[in-house]
Amino acid sequence: MISQSIREQFPILNQDINGHPLVYLDNAATSQKPRQVIEAVKAYYEWDNANVHRGVHTLGSRATDAYEGAREKLQKFINARSSKEIIFTRGTTTALNLVASSYGPSAVGEGDEIVITQMEHHSNLIPWQQLAKRTGATLKYLPLQKDGTILLEDAETTITDHTKIVAIAYVSNVMGVTHPVKELAAIAHRHGAVIVVDGAQSTPHMKVDMQDLDCDFYALSGHKMLAPTGIGALYGKKALLEAMEPVEFGGEMIDDVGLYDATWKELPWRFEGGTPIIAGAVGLGAAIDFLQEVGMDEIHRHETALAAYAEQRLAAIEGLSMYGPRNREVGVITFNLGDVHPHDVATVLDAQGIAIRAGHHCCQPLMRWLEVSSTARASFYLYNTESDVDQLVAALIKTKEYFADELG
Known part of the structure; x- marks a missing residue:
């Protein structure tokens, strides 16, 4: 298990909330930042702040080295073949929209198919909805099992020679399901399709x-994954990226x-205008260093x-319903506590x-599939402990008792 010394490197955790020590279990939404990342961003603004790829002065050179150095760190972290295959974006949403807006129209036409699942985050659903509307393509959904998993035999029948794009989250932000992306990629490729993977919930955890x-x-x-907000990336195979047109135009992306x-x-750089x-x-580079350490x-x-x-521990609470597979590989557990509304919980x-x-965790179609309006979600990361789980369980029991008394 991760040592207490790791937890101590996250200053935000050393505070009281409403008179109680903070127990942060919302990591699927955003992670906390270690001192190493905070100090790296601070040092950049104090010593290296300048625009990149432009000035020949010292600050500009140092800023460019730090920026491109982060790209190379990410390339190695995810084992891409080249740093040219790493496009910096504002995050997963922007990256997925870039693929749908730039690659999509040239790859998909009327009568073609785009295959996704009902459990996708809206950022990996709406871009494909809109692409299907614009092109006349058909949006198809892989069947889900009761625990949210998918069967490869279902994928074999759903993905056809008409399929041009398969888009799926590696890990569900609600169900905690880890999908067989490698096997799905092989099926997609046999039919001449490409696979687009939402790695928001997988990259930080495995x-x-x-x-x-x-x-x-x-x-x-x-x-x-411990880095600042507003930074993310799209990895794409070089041949595919080279065939794509930019969707943002302006400075720094032109020849x-x-x-x-x-x-x-x-x-x-053609996809990084402005x-x-x-x-x-810089913060992402420091976060990668921390994760690798x-x-x-x-x-x-x-x-x-x-x-x-x-x-x-949660299964022992009478009336608590958990969603998703048992023995999950990541710390995302979604549940409801009897008839108590998740917002009240x-x-x-x-x-x-x-x-x-x-x-609804930006997954409204999944909520309808689960036949609920919303759920509660506890999500863990490297600085969480069994003590955090114990405090969650104790608080849920108190919550249940409180609403039982309130409802008489």
């Missing part, structure tokens, strides 16, 4: 390898501009053990210093 998964596009967010036409820079998120990239395999083992412990827990998420 080792990901673009060469092993063989996905064509992979989107991620920095703020879910030559005339009065009536323009040409674009080479990868990756002043980029430099400080965010701890070890992604160790983080995965810690979360898997913590999720198993949490499942066991979250409010009472907050009064006891415990931060969880309540709502």
